[in-house]
Amino acid sequence: MKTISLLGATGSIGLQTLDIIRKHPERFRLSSFSAGKNIDVVRQIINEFKPDLVSVLEKDEANRLKIEYPHISVLHGEEGLEAAAVDEKADTLVNAVLGSVGLQPTLKAIESGKTIAIANKETLVTAGHIVTEAAKKAGVKLLPVDSEHSAIFQCMQGEHEKNVSRLILTASGGSFRDKKREELVNVTVEETLNHPNWSMGAKITVDSATMMNKGLEVIEAHWLFNLPYDQIDVILHRESIIHSMVEFHDRSVMAQLGSPDMRVPIQYALTWPDRFPLPDTAPLDLASISKLHFEKADYNRYRMLHLAYEAGKIGGTMPAMMNAANEEAVAAFLDSKLTFLQIEEVVERAMEQHSPIESPELGAIIETDAEGRAFVRSFLS
Numbered sequence: 001m002k003t004i005s006l007l008g009a010t011g012s013i014g015l016q017t018l019d020i021i022r023k024h025p026e027r028f029r030l031s032s033f034s035a036g037k038n039i040d041v042v043r044q045i046i047n048e049f050k051p052d053l054v055s056v057l058e059k060d061e062a063n064r065l066k067i068e069y070p071h072i073s074v075l076h077g078e079e080g081l082e083a084a085a086v087d088e089k090a091d092t093l094v095n096a097v098l099g100s101v102g103l104q105p106t107l108k109a110i111e112s113g114k115t116i117a118i119a120n121k122e123t124l125v126t127a128g129h130i131v132t133e134a135a136k137k138a139g140v141k142l143l144p145v146d147s148e149h150s151a152i153f154q155c156m157q158g159e160h161e162k163n164v165s166r167l168i169l170t171a172s173g174g175s176f177r178d179k180k181r182e183e184l185v186n187v188t189v190e191e192t193l194n195h196p197n198w199s200m201g202a203k204i205t206v207d208s209a210t211m212m213n214k215g216l217e218v219i220e221a222h223w224l225f226n227l228p229y230d231q232i233d234v235i236l237h238r239e240s241i242i243h244s245m246v247e248f249h250d251r252s253v254m255a256q257l258g259s260p261d262m263r264v265p266i267q268y269a270l271t272w273p274d275r276f277p278l279p280d281t282a283p284l285d286l287a288s289i290s291k292l293h294f295e296k297a298d299y300n301r302y303r304m305l306h307l308a309y310e311a312g313k314i315g316g317t318m319p320a321m322m323n324a325a326n327e328e329a330v331a332a333f334l335d336s337k338l339t340f341l342q343i344e345e346v347v348e349r350a351m352e353q354h355s356p357i358e359s360p361e362l363g364a365i366i367e368t369d370a371e372g373r374a375f376v377r378s379f380l381s
Contacts, residue, residue: 002028005090008097009033010041012201013119017094020267032087055080085109095120098203099327100369110134117269119145121216126320127365128223143269148217150265151243151256166247170237172197174209187340197240197260206330215308229313236295259284303344316356317368324372325350350375
């Protein structure tokens, strides 16, 4: 039986991870989890899964939960997040938190020797060189949870890394894939959050619409699969049936297909190198789908994808600057303080004013993250 520590339990990926644990009680146990402010859901998780340790965001909420559940350890804030990540009873960490807050808990979990199932893109985007080196040194496996990286990982099973010539990440195009750029001027938050294929949290859905989500995945793929950026391509694929592809140097291409259901890559990360049944996931019916569509990614239309490639190629602290500015800009958009197209404007300005540090240590990355957020807040004021 695998024992799981889950960071970000009340988010979209977290809840679907709990569904996997729920479906296989004989194989998985939830030992600890972290959550933010959704305390009603926290209580439901505690009552159903009976973990040993829980961390929430606010101290007052933690104190109330301590009174309600005196038999478990209840912590809060960054200290609680890290405590959940290094829970000695857990052998696997599922990092499903949003944002750069997931970086330090991941590093702590690596130090403690846990297998890392990583859905937190920002950890690798901001500090990929540190995380991958730490995992290598500790002999820890980084297992991708994102559907695109899981697809690549699955296509690579039994293959030699030296034979890979190209990774091809597929992108749905997001909520506005059928709109021209000039039609995006007055789009609303509600329209942006209406994704055609996937059920995701608000931040990721906005990132999907701007294509920053795909840009973050490009940088993540660079670190996970050790390939330069000119060997990582993005192609628009509106059906989200092919989740990504690997091209080998003999020009063979392997693709992983399936119905859009995030529980599939989550479960594969938890069961690898084995596979377990997932009976309530719809089987793929290609005859019913009939056609699959592909389109070249337009970097002028999707400016954020271009910015992400540029940040990755520049390297150093630039991806951390880009990510921090994007997180703050998306939060401002969701709060109706920025328009949709202003998100990319703010991110580009933040990158332009930043002087990147090469091969930064963790402290420099944390400082850059704070600098990027401060820049956006200054822009807003």
